[in-house]
Amino acid sequence: MKSLSKANLSQFLETMNSKVRVYVPVEQDGVSRFAPWSQDCQLVLDRNTINPPKRLFFPQTEELYEYQVDKQDASVKSLAVKPEPFVVFGMRPCDVQSLKLLDDVFLTKGYEDIYYKQKREQGIVISLGCPEPEETCFCDSWGVNPARAPLADIMMIESEDKYLLEAQTEAGEKLLADLSGQLTDQSGELPEGKPCSLKVKNEGLMEHLQPKFEDPVWAEICRKCINCGTCTYLCPTCYCFDILNRTRGKQGVKYRCYDSCMYPEYTLMAGGHNPRPTKKERVRQRFLHKLQYIPERYQELGCVGCGRCIKKCPVNLDITRVINQLWEVE
């Protein structure tokens, strides 16, 4: 295990950034997100970012390929670019777990999404454990330890005036070895953090929900929802996207862009039929997708308990309260 004095954090990041592009959690124009490190950036290390780090691996808007059409001739050129290796510094254990879920979707079941894969392979994750989760956090109800991210390359946690770092993969070991000048050897083990105060009952939830598709409770739950996309766009595990064209004359670009099951247009079919015509169906889809469909398909919950949707929902439609309400249904 290594230790890094808090006073040397800036130097540490600067040195790392001279070897490999580093993304850090920052506050910029009143909103927090992961952005490239610079000396004058405003680091946010006391809470998680509002914009999830999934955006580094799966951006909201992403070009896929260019095309050209001229009479009978057509050509296509992929725009998939393998990025230079990069480091994501300060990703919370919930968000690291979200990468596992995105991996399931983009890399398994017989199809690999090259655009996601190239970024995922080149990204080195330094996770920052949470000594004290925020009140909107409930990751430990889903089995995530707020102070540990087993999938991260390096696990880091605050301990008084320093950070303790432990490499968990080969890439992590190599990175720490490259930065050994900035670090001190340290004995002992990474400290544990405090548990989350917000709790939900997890065990058996998928089975409980399976027969509830037609339950009248959904008509109750959906009432206050305004069907905006805030929850889905801030969610670290939501992955839905639409594929669109930008055609100019004989050429154009195919790109993808986040889409949200909260929008009526999401399921609108050619001819005008909409299988999810009201907000009841749309709200049900969002919760069942996370709590039933993803667990059925990937044996993992589709929520990591980061609490962003609780924090930012304009009407406080809180997933933990929805789950409690669903548990009350016989």
Next chain:
Amino acid sequence: MNAQTAKIREIAKELLEKQEVQMVIGWEKGTFFYNSTPVFITKPEDVERLIWDEYCAVNLAKLLMDYRHVEGKVALFVKGCDARGINRLIQDKVIDRGKTYLIGLPCPGMKDAGKAAELGKDKAGEAPLEAKCLRCTHPNPVVYDVLVGEEVPVTGKEDRFARIADLEKMSPDEKFEYWSKQYDKCIRCYACRNVCPACNCRECVFDQGQTWLERAVERGGNQFYGLVRAFHVAGRCIECGECERACPMDIPIMDLHHKIAKDINELFGDYEAGLDPEGPLPLGMYKTEDPEEFM
């Protein structure tokens, strides 16, 4: 429990028991002390869920749209801004005043929930008012069937156009840079539109595939979205500030709406939307003496 909460429960209970309304829309306590969230009461025994406290910032008017075609009346608690939202929907022919029962609540201003969360429960009393409440000109409901409590004075905590004075001083390039920075943050979740009582179109132009705007989230498209929405609610915006409160990216959306409201005042005389559902809309009519600088 405060006296007004007891009173609103009593009123709601009576309305439901006498079957004068089939639903009461109000607020209940949400996840944390700083969350008061919309609730829909249909049974008299559920009125105990209703509350009235310093976190009832959500404007309920828009939620009434889901019940505009139901049989019978729906009751709604209205602060000043909710009441103006109701007038907006009546004037836009979206809801029928005869099918609503409005319970007016003079509003002392709501606490900024985000700041209260940061301060914690013990110090929450020090939290400032929501930005939208600081600039509120009508804390008392402008339309209601019954009023709970005494009207509150309009304190005029802040001039509603104060914040745009600095923006107006900027050069066009500075303005472009400022707004680019703001709208570069936009994730196009459409929370500002969906929460807005003036955004009541049956089908929004931004939901018509890519007919008018590409889905790509980028500078030009984001600004186009923000501007089109601002102009579409011009002269109809009731200045409830819900767009800005709902925005997860902290974009100062109300600055756009206030600037347009100020321009309308200067061009066509003082006007505030949502005060009178019968009155003419400044941009929905013309007079021969209207300014015609562009002609």
